Amino acid sequence: MLKKSLPFMLMVALLLGVGAGVTVFTQQAQVPQIPGITATDERPNGCVNCHKDSFKLSTIIGGWASAGASQEIVSLVKAAWPEATVSGKHPDVAAMVASQELPTFCLNCHSADSKMPLSRDLHLVHFTGGAENGFLTNFGGFCTNCHLINLDTTKPPAGTMTTKTGKE
Numbered sequence: 001m002l003k004k005s006l007p008f009m010l011m012v013a014l015l016l017g018v019g020a021g022v023t024v025f026t027q028q029a030q031v032p033q034i035p036g037i038t039a040t041d042e043r044p045n046g047c048v049n050c051h052k053d054s055f056k057l058s059t060i061i062g063g064w065a066s067a068g069a070s071q072e073i074v075s076l077v078k079a080a081w082p083e084a085t086v087s088g089k090h091p092d093v094a095a096m097v098a099s100q101e102l103p104t105f106c107l108n109c110h111s112a113d114s115k116m117p118l119s120r121d122l123h124l125v126h127f128t129g130g131a132e133n134g135f136l137t138n139f140g141g142f143c144t145n146c147h148l149i150n151l152d153t154t155k156p157p158a159g160t161m162t163t164k165t166g167k168e
């Protein structure tokens with residue numbers, strides 16, 4: 001009995017081994033699905049494609065202007081903007097946020113060379129908190145949700161990164 005089944009067992013082991021090899025090979029050949037890079041970009045206008053309905057940026061900013069931002073946001077921006085004074089009460093620009101190009105409009109006050117660069121707080125807001133963060137868990141946490149990378153070598157300068165824009 002043992003003598004007969006041994007070659008069979010070897011055969012099974014061999015097949016399993018080959019199977020595992022094939023699996024590893026297919027996994028390596030799979031291309032990660034990154035919007036705008038290897039997959040269709042379903043959010044070509046950035047912020048406004050996600051911040052809709054009750055989650056509109058004009059609604060969020062309006063809330064910050066009246067009630068103030070949450071303690072969570074305030075402590076993140078304090079880490080991002082150590083040179084600025086932040087109370088949590090945002091200037092009431094909700095009406096303009098609703099009608100202007102975003103995030104271009106925000107950059108009037110939050111430019112890269114200001115004390116409150118928009119990039120820093122947005123990177124923190126969308127990337128910290130692990131599993132608690134809806135941007136990571138529901139939207140894959142892709143940089144290309146907000147940024148465009150020009151991969152078209154017929155349109156120089158290729159390889160450049162820009163920020164997507166759009167209106168509410």
Ligand code: HEC
Pocket residue numbers: 043046047048049050051057060073102103122125126129132133134135136138139145146
């Ligand atoms: C792919 C979807 C997506 C895009 C694009 C996006 N966001 Fe967000 N944003 C989210 C999610 C989800 C959260 C909530 C994160 C969390 O769970 O803390 C968030 C949180 C925020 C918050 C904090 C809101 C609050 O009350 O806590 C601000 C402000 C914000 N985003 C601004 C922007 C701006 C400005 C842009 C464009 C430059 C942008 N977002 C692009 C999905 C997105």
Ligand code: HEC
Pocket residue numbers: 057061064068069073074077085086087088089090091093097102103105106107108109110116121
């Ligand atoms: C008119 C200038 C101005 C514009 C336009 C503006 N901000 Fe602000 N923002 C400020 C000031 C000033 C503060 C600091 C307020 C404080 O003391 O809390 C601030 C604070 C913030 C904070 C920290 C939370 C808070 O309430 O302090 C975030 C996040 C922020 N802005 C995002 C944005 C985004 C996103 C836009 C565009 C949709 C935008 N801002 C447009 C001036 C502006």
Ligand code: HEC
Pocket residue numbers: 103107111112117118119120122123126141142143144145146147163
């Ligand atoms: C929620 C939107 C959002 C996401 C997601 C995002 N960025 Fe940004 N990023 C911005 C905005 C807004 C700016 C400021 C644009 C400006 O000033 O013109 C910016 C600016 C930058 C800059 C310019 C330097 C600076 O800090 O101002 C770099 C580099 C950058 N991002 C890299 C990344 C990388 C890498 C990722 C992914 C790990 C990423 N960003 C994800 C919104 C985002």
